[in-house]
Amino acid sequence: MSKKIYINPGHGADGDYGACYYGRREADDALKLCLLVRDKLKAAGVETRMSRETTDGKGPGVSAIAKDANGWGADLVFVLHRNASTDATAHGVEIYIYDTSNAERKANAQAILDGVVKATGMTSRGVKQQRTWVMIKDVKAPAYYLEDGFISNENDNAKFDATLDVSAEAIAKALCEIVGVAYQEGEQPAAPAGTYTVVKGDSPWSIAERLMGSGAKYKELMSYNGLAEDATIYAGQVLKIPGASASDAPAAPSVPAVPSYPEPTRNIVNYTTGDDVKWVQEKLQGLGYSLGSYGIDGKYGNTCEASVKQLQRDYGLSVDGIVGVNTRKALKGHIAKAVNPYRKPTQNIYLGDWGDGIRWVQYELKRRRYDIGATGIDGQYGASTKAAVERFQRAFGLAVDGIVGPNTREALAA
Ligand SMILES: [Zn+2]
Numbered sequence: 001m002s003k004k005i006y007i008n009p010g011h012g013a014d015g016d017y018g019a020c021y022y023g024r025r026e027a028d029d030a031l032k033l034c035l036l037v038r039d040k041l042k043a044a045g046v047e048t049r050m051s052r053e054t055t056d057g058k059g060p061g062v063s064a065i066a067k068d069a070n071g072w073g074a075d076l077v078f079v080l081h082r083n084a085s086t087d088a089t090a091h092g093v094e095i096y097i098y099d100t101s102n103a104e105r106k107a108n109a110q111a112i113l114d115g116v117v118k119a120t121g122m123t124s125r126g127v128k129q130q131r132t133w134v135m136i137k138d139v140k141a142p143a144y145y146l147e148d149g150f151i152s153n154e155n156d157n158a159k160f161d162a163t164l165d166v167s168a169e170a171i172a173k174a175l176c177e178i179v180g181v182a183y184q185e186g187e188q189p190a191a192p193a194g195t196y197t198v199v200k201g202d203s204p205w206s207i208a209e210r211l212m213g214s215g216a217k218y219k220e221l222m223s224y225n226g227l228a229e230d231a232t233i234y235a236g237q238v239l240k241i242p243g244a245s246a247s248d249a250p251a252a253p254s255v256p257a258v259p260s261y262p263e264p265t266r267n268i269v270n271y272t273t274g275d276d277v278k279w280v281q282e283k284l285q286g287l288g289y290s291l292g293s294y295g296i297d298g299k300y301g302n303t304c305e306a307s308v309k310q311l312q313r314d315y316g317l318s319v320d321g322i323v324g325v326n327t328r329k330a331l332k333g334h335i336a337k338a339v340n341p342y343r344k345p346t347q348n349i350y351l352g353d354w355g356d357g358i359r360w361v362q363y364e365l366k367r368r369r370y371d372i373g374a375t376g377i378d379g380q381y382g383a384s385t386k387a388a389v390e391r392f393q394r395a396f397g398l399a400v401d402g403i404v405g406p407n408t409r410e411a412l413a414a
Contacts, residue, residue: 003179005041006074008051008135009034010081012059019084020341021151022316022367026082027055029151029160032234034080036168037175044176044184049074054226066138075179078171079135079145082160084152086376091153092123096130096145098137108178109144115170120159122149146171161334165236198237203333205286207233211241215286232333263332268323272300280304280323283331284311316367340364344413349404353381361385361404364412365392 009030011018018026031052038048049072052059060068069077083094095113097105109127117124125147130136136143148167149156160167176183196211204222209215222229224242233239264276281296284307292303305321312319315330323331345357362377365388373384386402393400396411404412 002045002047003181004047004049004073004075005175005179006049006051006069006072006077006139006141007034007038007041008065008069008077008079010079012052012055012057013061015057017055017057017341019082019151020363021084021157023339024151024157025055025341026084026151027057028232029082029148030080031055032237033148033160033164033168033171034078036164036236037078037080037171040168040172041175044172044181046176046179046181055228055231056226062134063138066134070138070140074139074141076175077135077139077141077143078175079143081145081147082149082151083147085150086152086374086378088152088154091150091156092125093117093120093149094125094128094147096128096133096136096147098129098131098143100127100129105142108142108174111177112144112146112171112174115174116146116148116167119166119170120149120163122156122159144175164234195238195240198233198235198239202233202235203283203286204233205333207239212243217242228339230339263328264323268300270300270302270305270321273298277304280308280328280331284308287311287331287333313368318369340367345404345409348406349381351381351383351386351402354379358385361389361409361412365389368392 009027011027011030016027018030020026031054034050035053038050041048049069051065051068083090093113093116095109097109100106106127113124113127116122130145133145136145149160151157173183196207198207204218205215208218208221212221219229220242221239222231225239227233261275261279261282263279266276268277268280275298277300278296278298280300281291281298281304284304285291285296289307289311290303291307292301294301294303300323308323308327309319309321311330312321312327317326317330340360340363342356342360342363344360347357349358349361356379358381359377359379361381362372362379362385365372365385366377370388370392371384372388373382375382375384381404389404389408390400390402392398392412393402393408398407398411
């Protein structure tokens with residue numbers, strides 16, 4: 001009888017995207033890695049079931065997920081989250097189980113943890129006991145709950161991103177071992193017809209251009225796959241191509257598409273010229289930013305710079321108009337657009353107020369690099385957040401009263 005592993009990428013229910021860090025969302029990270037784990041488990045002959053396969057904010061809640069796993073008769077439940085802390089130096093991977101005095105379970109958890117630590121190069125924070133979380137206490141099968149690095153730590157994020165495939169392999173291997181299935185290395189099953197497997201260097205725009213006849217159709221491509229328009233795609237992800245039937249589906253190219261212009265290896269500043277400037281311009285245009293009347297001319301002028309600044313604002317980067325490493329990442333679609341995950345307040349906010357509306361304000365301030373104090377996005381409208389609002393009001397020519405009224409809200413939302 002085949003073994004059944006239930007996979008739960010954390011969050012994704014009822015507008016909950018988990019921990020967010022400059023537009024990066026835990027729910028997306030968790031799904032990305034879990035989908036890869038699933039494919040590898042399937043290839044090894046394990047029966048799998050996912051609690052969700054998209055991040056549309058409408059997924060089931062934890063109680064429903066636990067029930068689903070139990071009803072399905074899972075042999076093992078794998079839960080994947082990413083940690084977060086207001087302390088940006090906090091880092092590393094940890095795994096939770098119900099009972100650390102159960103030697104076998106503990107050894108299994110340790111094996112998963114070791115695999116991830118080895119694959120990612122992140123620090124191990126150990127195997128921990130947790131008896132209150134629904135996904136651990138309410139599931140019948142042994143649950144292994146991984147916190148795969150801190151989303152609030154740049155180094156952990158870089159390691160997470162750079163090792164998705166090997167991490168998935170390490171996890172799948174460990175899980176197979178636990179349920180007693182021989183892990184099969186190597187070739188993944190070919191993507192089904194009518195789909196396209198994303199390779200490094202692809203962007204939604206370039207895929208739409210190549211396979212749907214026009215880059216501008218990328219929005220259609222994303223919505224067809226249940227993805228947000230600005231969602232990040234990643235190598236190995238399988239996308240359904242609208243209009244492509246099983247028989248006439250374009251074959252995935254065996255080599256990554258060669259970009260028409262070379263990616264810059266230097267910082268591009270105003271008045272820079274060259275083919276690498278054309279690379280920047282092509283990407284900018286692809287993302288819908290204006291190049292003015294000059295088009296892709298290889299000259300980094302004022303219009304280009306203004307568009308780059310807008311892009312930097314949109315992606316939560318420092319707004320300096322210089323195309324450096326992070327801006328190139330944004331241009332390549334490797335980082336997600338900063339989307340404020342909190343609800344915009346509809347009432348005035350005064351010193352001493354608290355709630356999600358304050359988080360919205362704090363997120364917008366932080367995105368613009370205002371110092372909101374050591375406690376970060378905590379939902380408390382205290383002295384340091386008020387001081388940041390006052391600095392913002394001054395910079396934007398608003399009345400400096402430290403009250404988040406309609407004008408300040410509009411300016412923050414812009
Ligand atoms: Zn989480």
